[in-house]
Amino acid sequence: MILQKETPLFPKTKKIRHIDPESKREKILDTSLSLFVEKGYHRVSIPNIVEASGTSTGAIYNLFGNKxxxxxxxxxxxxxxxxxxxQGRLQNCTTTYAKLRAFSEVIYEQTExxxxxxxxxxxxxxxxFIPEVSPICMTEPxxxxxxxxxxxxxxxxxxxxxxxxxxVSYTGAILRPVQLHLECMLPKPLMESAEDFYENAWAAIKA
Structure with missing residues (x-):
């Protein structure tokens, strides 16, 4: 007697892999940022980004087109x-000093x-490497x-x-300590001297 194989009540379905394009996009951006800063833009290739991000070459070209x-x-x-x-900080500022300090505080906090x-x-x-963008000094902030x-x-x-x-005088007094901090050249942590840097920058331009 030949026994017929029973048909399962709930047939197996293929497991569908869901990929979140936004998560992949952010992963590529985060990885690229680290590589660009660490190695320099021209020393980073698409294969470098693929390897470090765990994504594929196709994903990078589909999402961005090129480096x-x-x-x-x-x-x-x-x-x-x-x-x-x-802009969030500026909402609570009424004086010139407070507004300029808000700019400086955002830079220092993001540096940390x-x-x-x-x-x-x-x-x-x-x-x-992206000649179409404005120099940083001409951007909205x-x-x-x-x-x-x-x-x-x-x-x-x-x-x-x-x-x-x-x-230029004000931002130079604020950004130079940031640059030295990133190069590990400041004798103390940036935030320990932040008040002095804020005051020095203000002293350079105040009436």
């Missing part, structure tokens, strides 16, 4: 993130929490900073003069 677009996306996202934090982002945003020479300084001149808080030059 240049990864770099451009990173630049845009980091500027937007910084501007969002800066995400140094790769700060190094990529402020200190890499983007014009060498710095445009707002210059407006604050110009308004400060108009109300007597900031010394009269060229507001662009004053903005």
């Amino acid at each position: 240049e677009n990864i770099a451009l996306t990173l630049h845009q996202q980091l500027i937007e993130k910084f501007m969002h934090s800066f 929490t995400d140094p790769n982002c700060v190094e990529y945003m402020f200190f890499m020479r983007h014009c060498e 710095f445009r707002v900073l210059r407006e604050i300084i110009r308004d400060g001149m108009n109300c007597g808080d900031v010394r009269p003069g060229d507001f662009f030059t004053s903005a």
Whole structure:
């Protein structure tokens, strides 16, 4: 007698693998950021990003098209993130000093929490690999900073003069310690000396 094989009540179904494109996109961006900062943009290849991120070449090309677009996306996202934090601080500021300090505090806090982002945003020479982007000093956060300084001149808080030059003096006093911190050249942790740096930057331009 031949026994017929019983048909299972619940037939097996193929296990479908769900891939979250957004998670993959963020993984590629995070990995690329680390590699660009560590090795320099020109020393990083798509295969390097594939290996470090655990994604595929196809995924990178489908999501970004090429390495240049990864770099451009990173630049845009980091500027937007910084501007969002800066604008949030400005809502509670009424004086020129407080507004400028808000700018400085966001930079220093991001330096502590995400140094790769700060190094990529402020200190890499983007014009060498994404020439279509504006220099960092011409991006939205710095445009707002210059407006604050110009308004400060108009109300007597900031010394009269060229507001662009004053903005350079202020940001230079803030960003140089950040650069030294990232190079491990500061004798003390950045935040331990932050108050001195804020005051020195303000002293360079105040009336």
